[in-house]
Amino acid sequence: MLTKENLLYDSIRPVTWQDNGVLLLDQRLLPDEEVYLHIDNTQALYDAIRDMAVRGAPAIGIAAAYGAVLASQEAYDSDFNSTFNEKLDFLRSARPTAINLSNALNAARKVNNQKENLLSWAHKWLEDDILANKMMGQLGGALIKQGSTVVTHCNAGALATGGYGTALGVVRWAYQHNLIKRIYFGETRPWNQGARLTRWEFEQEKISANLLIDSAMASNMKQGNVDWVIVGADSICLNGDIANKIGTYSLAVLAKYHGVKLMIVAPTTTIDLSAESGDDILIEQRSANEVLSNASDTKNINVLNPSFDITPVSLISAIVTEKGVIESPNASKMKTFIASI
Numbered sequence: 648m649l650t651k652e653n654l655l656y657d658s659i660r661p662v663t664w665q666d667n668g669v670l671l672l673d674q675r676l677l678p679d680e681e682v683y684l685h686i687d688n689t690q691a692l693y694d695a696i697r698d699m700a701v702r703g704a705p706a707i708g709i710a711a712a713y714g715a716v717l718a719s720q721e722a723y724d725s726d727f728n729s730t731f732n733e734k735l736d737f738l739r740s741a742r743p744t745a746i747n748l749s750n751a752l753n754a755a756r757k758v759n760n761q762k763e764n765l766l767s768w769a770h771k772w773l774e775d776d777i778l779a780n781k782m783m784g785q786l787g788g789a790l791i792k793q794g795s796t797v798v799t800h801c802n803a804g805a806l807a808t809g810g811y812g813t814a815l816g817v818v819r820w821a822y823q824h825n826l827i828k829r830i831y832f833g834e835t836r837p838w839n840q841g842a843r844l845t846r847w848e849f850e851q852e853k854i855s856a857n858l859l860i861d862s863a864m865a866s867n868m869k870q871g872n873v874d875w876v877i878v879g880a881d882s883i884c885l886n887g888d889i890a891n892k893i894g895t896y897s898l899a900v901l902a903k904y905h906g907v908k909l910m911i912v913a914p915t916t917t918i919d920l921s922a923e924s925g926d927d928i929l930i931e932q933r934s935a936n937e938v939l940s941n942a943s944d945t946k947n948i949n950v951l952n953p954s955f956d957i958t959p960v961s962l963i964s965a966i967v968t969e970k971g972v973i974e975s976p977n978a979s980k981m982k983t984f985i986a987s988i
């Protein structure tokens with residue numbers, strides 16, 4: 648049950664700066680343990696991003712923003728610009744699909760590279776992300792009619808961002824405003840962002856929701872009177888195609904077939920100005936060990952583990968950003984929107 652006390656509950660902060668380093672809530676251990684990692688060098692931050700101690704495109708971007716502060720500390724004793732840029736490029740290579748990582752590092756390059764300047768810029772990057780999420784919560788929430796049933800995928804919540812969440816921010820806002828009748832969320836194999844992280848967030852906030860195995864979503868959508876599929880994005884292309892967690896495309900196709908609307912919720916830091924369409928997005932392939940408990944024991948079996956897929960703009964009903972909503976998006980509406988921000 649929601650109470651007045653937890654109505655505005657928004658205390659999950661997966662990435663912060665503390666004691667001259669980045670403090671990360673280790674998402675590999677949730678929901679069983681809440682352990683924080685203190686990271687004070689770029690190599691350790693690269694490892695934490697690659698190994699998913701921190702994950703979710705906006706959260707990775709924030710970690711990288713603080714990573715630029717660490718990079719500047721490490722660059723002082725050498726040729727500053729070349730070492731600083733080398734370290735930013737190294738961080739950028741940790742995960743290829745989440746464009747927020749690149750966008751944060753490109754923005755860091757433009758900051759006067761004194762450590763204090765970079766640190767206050769990184770704090771602002773984090774604060775702006777939380778504000779953007781709260782704005783998107785309202786803008787996306789306004790599209791939801793009372794009594795709606797929604798589906799979400801992966802974890803696009805506070806844990807995936809600076810706080811509050813993108814898709815889960817919309818779900819949270821609509822739930823708090825009594826617009827939502829029922830929430831379904833998928834396990835999100837193989838890493839179980841849904842079954843572990845979204846579940847943890849719902850439990851923290853006493854939001855009632857239903858967990859499904861991913862392959863049950865089709866039959867559920869057939870029977871479930873679902874109104875909206877609401878998900879985040881790792882990259883939004885210039886034509887409105889998006890990349891998001893593997894399985895998003897399946898949900899989008901299912902949604903189209905069943906007459907369900909698809910809402911993409913992502914801040915403008917997720918727009919990839921270098922990608923004309925989904926064909927330009929590099930999809931991260933992850934280890935077989937995430938799929939099999941002991942991949943080295945397999946014989947004659949190749950494991951495919953793409954971490955993301957592309958959803959074409961034609962399947963999307965609305966893209967919600969903090970700067971506005973693009974309904975029934977297409978390349979021309981995207982162009983007008985991008986020119987306006």
Ligand code: MRU
Nearest residue numbers: 702703704803807813879880892
């Ligand atoms: O592999 P992950 O857990 O980093 O993937 C996360 C997602 O795909 C999210 O849906 C996306 O980053 C948007 S999060 C606000």
